[in-house]
Each structure stands twice: as structure tokens, then as C-alpha cells.
Amino acid sequence: MDEITKEMLKTVSDWDGEAEDGIAYNIRENGQCAGRRSSRNIVIESKEDAPGLIIRISPKAQKETVYIPACVTHGGVDDLVYNDFYVGAGADVTIVAGCGVHTDNEGQAKHNGIHRFFLDKGAHVLYQEKHIGTGTGTGFRRIDPVTDIELGEEAVLEMDTIQIGGVDRTFRKTTAKLAARARLIIHERLMTDGEDEAVSDFDVTLEGEDSGVDLISRSVARGNSRQDYHSKISGNCRCTGHSECDAILAENGKVNAAPELFAGNIDASLIHEAAIGKIAGEQIMKLKTLGLTEAEAEQKIIEGFLR
Amino acid sequence: MLELKGIEWTLPGGEEILKKIDFTVPDGKMTVITGPNGGGKTSIAKIIAGIAKPTNGTILLNGEDITDWDITQRSRSGIGYAFQQPVRFKGLKVRDLMELASEETLDESRLCSILGEVGLCAQEYIDRDVDASLSGGESKRIEIATVLAKKGAKVLVFDEPEAGIDLWSFTNLIDAFERLKSNHHESLLIISHQERILDIADYIIVIADGKVRMAGNKEEVLPGLLEGESGTNCPLGKGERGGAA
Numbered sequence: 001m002d003e004i005t006k007e008m009l010k011t012v013s014d015w016d017g018e019a020e021d022g023i024a025y026n027i028r029e030n031g032q033c034a035g036r037r038s039s040r041n042i043v044i045e046s047k048e049d050a051p052g053l054i055i056r057i058s059p060k061a062q063k064e065t066v067y068i069p070a071c072v073t074h075g076g077v078d079d080l081v082y083n084d085f086y087v088g089a090g091a092d093v094t095i096v097a098g099c100g101v102h103t104d105n106e107g108q109a110k111h112n113g114i115h116r117f118f119l120d121k122g123a124h125v126l127y128q129e130k131h132i133g134t135g136t137g138t139g140f141r142r143i144d145p146v147t148d149i150e151l152g153e154e155a156v157l158e159m160d161t162i163q164i165g166g167v168d169r170t171f172r173k174t175t176a177k178l179a180a181r182a183r184l185i186i187h188e189r190l191m192t193d194g195e196d197e198a199v200s201d202f203d204v205t206l207e208g209e210d211s212g213v214d215l216i217s218r219s220v221a222r223g224n225s226r227q228d229y230h231s232k233i234s235g236n237c238r239c240t241g242h243s244e245c246d247a248i249l250a251e252n253g254k255v256n257a258a259p260e261l262f263a264g265n266i267d268a269s270l271i272h273e274a275a276i277g278k279i280a281g282e283q284i285m286k287l288k289t290l291g292l293t294e295a296e297a298e299q300k301i302i303e304g305f306l307r
Numbered sequence: 308m309l310e311l312k313g314i315e316w317t318l319p320g321g322e323e324i325l326k327k328i329d330f331t332v333p334d335g336k337m338t339v340i341t342g343p344n345g346g347g348k349t350s351i352a353k354i355i356a357g358i359a360k361p362t363n364g365t366i367l368l369n370g371e372d373i374t375d376w377d378i379t380q381r382s383r384s385g386i387g388y389a390f391q392q393p394v395r396f397k398g399l400k401v402r403d404l405m406e407l408a409s410e411e412t413l414d415e416s417r418l419c420s421i422l423g424e425v426g427l428c429a430q431e432y433i434d435r436d437v438d439a440s441l442s443g444g445e446s447k448r449i450e451i452a453t454v455l456a457k458k459g460a461k462v463l464v465f466d467e468p469e470a471g472i473d474l475w476s477f478t479n480l481i482d483a484f485e486r487l488k489s490n491h492h493e494s495l496l497i498i499s500h501q502e503r504i505l506d507i508a509d510y511i512i513v514i515a516d517g518k519v520r521m522a523g524n525k526e527e528v529l530p531g532l533l534e535g536e537s538g539t540n541c542p543l544g545k546g547e548r549g550g551a552a
Contacts, residue, residue, distance in 0.1 A: 218397070246397060286394040288378035289356055289387070290407045290453065300407070304398030 001027065001034045004073040004134075008100030011164070012130040013069040015096075026053055028070035031079040042066045042093070052082035052114075055095075059088035059120075069098040075107020075139040082114045089120040089152075097129040099145075101167065103137035110142040117148070119155035119182075126158045133166030140168040147174040151182035153208065162189040162306070163198070171199045178239075180208030188217040189306045192225035192253070202231040206239035206268070215243040220302050221253025232260040235268025247276040248305060250298075308334050309355065309386075309462050309494060314364035316350055316517075324350045325361070326517040332462060335491035337484065339508035340498045341532070346515040348498045349391055352466045355496070356388035357381040368461070385461030389468060391498075393450035395438050401449055402433040408456040421456045424483040425449070426476035443471040448480075455483065462494045463487070469501045481507065505529055 001017075009015035009027070019025050024042035027035040031051065038044050041061035045054045055066065072079050085095065103109040119125060133141030143163075151157055163170060176184050184204060192198050204213045213233060221227050233241035247255040261270040279301050287297035314328040325347050332338045340348050353359040355366065357378040366374045368384055376384070387408075396404075405421060406413055413421075419429035425448035435441065437449060451468050454460075469477055481503055487493055488507070497504055505511060511528040513521040521528050 280394075282390075282394045283396055285358060285378060286390065287407065289358075289382050289390075290404070290457070291379060291382040291410065292407065293379050300403075301396065301399065304396060304400070304403060307398050 001029060002073055004102050005029050005034065005071045005100075008071045008073075008102065008132065008134065009069055009098075011132050012098030012100050013067055013096045015067060015069060019067065023065060023067065025067035028068070028079070028081060030072055030074070030077050031081075039064065039066075041091075044068075047082060047084075050082045051080060053084070055083065055085045057085065057087045057091050057093055057123075059090045061088070061091045061093050063092055065094040065096060067096045069096070069100075070111055070113060071099070072101045072109040072111050075103035075105045075109050075137050077107075077109055079111045080114075081112070082116075084116045085118065085125075087117070087119045087123040087125055087155075090122045091120075092124045094126045094128065097127065098131070099129070099143055100132045100134065101141040101143055102133070102135040103139040103141060104135045105137045105139060107137070107139040108142060109133075109135070109137075109139060110144070112144045112146070114146040115148070117150065117157060119149075119151050119157060121152045122154045123152070124156045127160065129159070129161040131161075131163040131167055131170070133168065141166060142169040143167050144169075144171045145173070147172075149174070149176035149184065151176065151178045151184060151211075153179045154181045155179070156183045157185070159184075159186045159188075161187070163191060165191045165193060167196065167198075169197050171201070173201045175203045176213070177205045177207055178211035178213065180210060182208060182211045184213045184215075186213070186215045188219075190217070190219035190227065191222070191302075191306060192219070192227055193222040194225060195223070196225040197227075198225070199228045200230070202243075204232070204241070205234045205236065206241060207236055209238050211237070212240040213242070215241075217243075217245045218247070218305055219255065220248045220250065220306060221255050222250040224252045226254045227256070229255065229257040230260070231258075231272075232262065233270055234262040234264060235270050236264040238265065238267035239269070241268070241270040243272045245272075245274040245276075246305075248302065249276065249278050308332065308367075308369055309496070310365075310367040311351070311355070312365045312367070314351070314354060314361045314366070316354060316359060317362045324517055325354070328364070328514075328517075328519055330512050330519060330522055332494045332496050333510070334494055336509040337488045337495040337497065337507065338510040338512060339505055340496065340512045340514055341500055341505060342514040342520065347517040348514050349466055351514065352388065352464050352496070352498055355381075355462070355464055356386060358388075385459050387454040387457040387460050387463040389451050389454040389463075389465040391466035391470065393446035395441075395446065397436065397438050399437050400433065401435055401437055404437060404449065404453045405433075405456045408453045408458070410458040421452050422449075424455050424479065425452045426479040427452070444473055444476065447471045448476055451480065455487075460493045462496060465495070465497045465499075467498055467500070469499060469504065477503075502533070505532070
């Protein structure tokens with residue numbers, strides 16, 4: 001594992017090079033496995049028909065964590081990986097993903113992770129995904145995650161995703177289907193700057209009675225960056241859906257938000273909230289009355305917004 | 308000591324908001340500004356905090372001319388300001404604002420002490436976002452607490468602290484103001500219409516139509532105010548007593 005990978009792993013997954021006993025992990029570096037361990041309740045195997053992993057989580061896994069970060073450390077790497085997660089009924093786990101892409105030359109550093117989640121009845125997963133781009137090269141740093149989710153009855157998936165910065169291009173595609181009483185909570189935070197472009201696309205279908213989704217996206221577009229946000233929530237039964245898209249603009253940042261709600265049942269209760277604009281002057285003013293400069297106040301507001 | 312000398316504020320369209328305002332906020336005392344809505348009270352508070360710039364006049368803090376200082380400089384010199392309408396933030400937590408105000412990491416017992424002054428239980432609030440999930444009264448109390456937490460405070464300005472606050476919390480607030488008064492450390496400048504706040508003031512200044520209409524010790528000013536000395540519903544406008552507090 002090279003030094004760039006070690007640094008990026010610290011940032012994207014708090015990985016310090018050592019895993020505690022009993023913790024399952026798979027470290028991916030430039031398309032290769034740089035380390036793997038299964039645990040008693042979490043088994044990680046290579047796929048036979050495609051690059052990637054099959055992660056089987058036993059119903060006995062309770063309050064356990066599995067790490068599956070990936071790093072690309074130089075230009076000219078186009079990493080594609082298919083990871084499937086099968087989470088047994090009643091399991092309760094945290095999956096720490098995260099991806100760093102680094103280039104110091106004109107070559108593109110790209111990671112494309114296609115993740116599928118299958119949660120059995122009553123399973124609970126906290127999925128944490130942090131993305132970062134680093135390096136001085138002119139090549140694009142690109143991360144294009146695709147996430148497909150199937151939640152069984154009463155299953156709960158909490159997705160906590162953050163793109164810290166330095167990723168020139170990203171296209172995030174997330175689709176989900178929810179069975180009865182399942183819940184999906186997505187908290188996306190995104191920061192773009194310079195000439196970055198980012199697209200987030202969510203398509204959630206509520207198929208089971210009393211299922212629910214809470215989709216919260218907060219983003220900051222600075223420099224000349226551009227973000228496109230699309231979300232579609234379809235409620236085909238008695239269900240609840242809430243999406244919230246808030247974006248802060250700075251300099252010449254641009255954001256296009258296009259939320260869509262489809263109610264296919266009289267008992268579907270769907271809400272969308274959206275707010276795009278620069279930091280409110282009164283917020284800056286309040287923090288200045290506490291002794292911060294304008295720049296410090298802006299920084300604090302953005303830090304809090306993306307926390 | 309904070310002194311306002313000949314403060315005028317005229318809007319770009321020519322509307323005169325403040326007209327030759329002169330008064331002094333003495334050290335360690337509580338001064339209350341009162342008067343009818345739209346008379347210029349909040350404008351004075353904003354000018355003291357540096358949020359608005361006067362067209363003419365001078366502001367002195369302990370003899371130093373701070374008229375051209377910006378909001379940050381004034382805050383760092385010890386001027387605290389509680390907004391009439393609390394500002395909400397998505398993502399900033401109550402703890403964040405308290406720590407920014409006090410310029411240090413606060414443990415739970417200190418947070419409890421500050422928030423207790425405004426009738427809030429720290430454990431329930433420190434990790435809450437200062438956003439629309441808080442009621443108007445909760446936001447207002449947190450706004451006041453950010454000023455009570457202020458490090459190196461010399462002059463604390465509260466713009467209608469009673470607005471939106473329930474009776475029980477208001478009683479706590481009065482107690483907090485009385486404690487601050489008894490410390491004689493900070494000067495308090497409170498904009499209020501509330502008789503209970505007027506009642507604990509050392510000095511009262513009455514502002515109407517952008518002018519100081521009355522000013523003096525509470526004992527001199529309050530009886531006339533309560534009797535509606537103006538002869539109208541508004542207790543102002545009869546005698547322009549003026550003068551410094």
C-alpha cells in the first residue's frame with residue numbers, strides 16, 4: 001500500500017493502517033486488493049464474473065463494522081468495481097466505504113463503484129461514504145458511484161455520503177425500492193469548486209405499505225462549478241416521502257435542482273423542500289457580532305451546513 | 308462607557324431615521340431604551356453594533372472613537388448584540404454558537420449555566436441545530452444566551468429580549484439581567500416596552516420619531532411614562548426633555 005493510499009484512507013474512512021481484531025475489511029488500491037479480512041459474521045469474497053466483492057453479513061452481526069474503501073493513486077487508472085452486499089435479517093452493521101482519487105499528471109484518475117444492497121427483513125445498515133480528490137495533475141479526478149438498493153420489510157438503510165472536494169467530475173446515481181415498513185434515509189453533502197461538475201440522481205420507489213424515505217441533500221457550489229440535482233420519489237402505496245435540497249452558492253457557482261414527486265396512491269404523503277441561494281447576509285452578520293470576520297463567518301456557516 | 312454624540316441616520320431616499328441622538332450608557336449600569344414602534348430604537352441598537360452606519364455623529368467606547376469600526380471590531384472590543392429577530396442556521400448547533408461567543412470550548416456544566424440563564428436545559432439543546440426546528444421562543448432565548456456567553460463583554464445590547472418569550476422564561480431573564488447588573492461588570496442596554504424591565508433599569512431613555520424625548524434616572528422618567536404623560540396613548544411627544552442619562 002503506497003503512502004498516497006494511506007493518506008487518502010485516513011481521510012475517507014479514518015483508516016490508520018490497522019484494523020482491530022474481528023473487524024472485516026477490504027482495501028482496494030488501483031483496481032487491486034491491497035488487504036482483506038473477513039470476520040465471524042461478515043464474509044468478504046471476490047466475485048467470479050466481474051471485478052468486485054460479495055459481502056455477506058450474517059443476521060448475527062450486531063453493531064459490527066466493515067471497511068471497504070478504494071483508492072486510485074495515479075492518472076491513467078480507470079477502476080470499475082461491482083460490490084454486492086447481502087445483509088441478513090435483523091443484522092445491525094456499519095459499512096464504511098469511501099473513495100479517494102489522486103493524479104499528479106495529465107492522466108485521469110477514475111473510480112466507478114457499482115454497489116448493490118439487499119437488506120433482509122429488519123436489517124439495519126449505516127452506510128458511510130466519503131469521496132475526495134487530491135494531487136496536482138491536470139488529469140480529471142472522477143468518481144461515479146452507482147447504488148442500487150432493495151430494502152426488505154422493516155429494513156432500514158441510512159446512507160451518509162460526503163464529497164469533500166477535489167473531485168472534478170462526479171455522477172452519482174442511486175435507485176431504491178422499499179418494501180413494507182422499510183425506511184431509507186439519505187444524507188448527501190457535496191462541495192464543488194473551480195471547474196468541478198457534479199450530478200446527483202436519486203430514484204426511490206416506495207412499494208410497501210408504511211415505507212418511508214427521507215432524502216436530504218446539502219451542497220455548496222463555489223468558483224465556476226456546476227451541480228445538477230435530480231430526485232424522483234414515487235409513492236405507490238400508503239407511504240411517506242420527504243426530499244430536501246439545499247444549496248449555497250458562492251462566486252459563480254451554479255445549481256440546477258429538479259425534484260420530482262409521483263403519488264400513485266391516495267395515501268401517499270410526499271413532500272419536497274428546496275432552497276438555493278447565497279449565504280444569508282443576516283447569518284454573516286450574526287457571526288460577525290460574535291467576533292468573526294466575514295471570511296471566518298462564511299467558512300463556519302459552510303462547515304456547519306455540510307457537517 | 309458608551310457615548311453617542313449627534314447621531315443621525317438618513318436613508319438614501321432621504322427619510323430621517325435618527326435625528327441628533329445624544330446619550331451615554333454608563334459603566335456597570337442598566338439602561339433601557341423605550342418608545343413607540345418605528346421610533347428608531349432598533350436603528351440605534353444596530354448603529355451601536357456596527358450593523359448600520361450613521362450619516363453623522365460619533366460613537367465613543369471608553370473614550371475611543373469607534374464610529375468607523377465594523378461589526379467584528381466592535382464585537383472584539385466588547386460590544387455584544389442580541390438581535391430582535393433571531394438568526395437561524397442550517398447545520399450550526401447551539402453549542403457552536405455558544406463556543407463562538409465565548410471563544411472557548413465549553414463543557415456541559417458551563418453550557419448548562421449559560422442556557423439556564425434563559426430557562427433552557429443544556430442537555431436538551433446543545434446538540435440541536437439553530438434552525439426552524441426551534442420555536443420562536445426557543446430561538447429567542449438562544450439568541451440572548453449567545454450574548455450572555457460573550458467573552459470580554461463591556462456593553463451588551465438586547466433588542467426587545469422579551470419578545471416571544473413565555474412568562475416563566477421571562478422571569479429567568481429578569482433574574483439574569485439583575486445578576487448582570489449586580490456584577491457591575493458590563494453595561495446593559497436593553498430595548499424594551501416591558502414594564503418589568505423598565506422597573507429594574509437604572510436609566511431610561513425614551514425615543515420617538517428618531518429623537519430622544521426623555522432621558523434620566525428611572526425614578527425621574529418612569530412615573531411619567533406610566534401615567535401617559537404625553538396626553539395620548541403614546542407616552543411621548545409632550546416635552547422633549549432630552550439630555551444624557
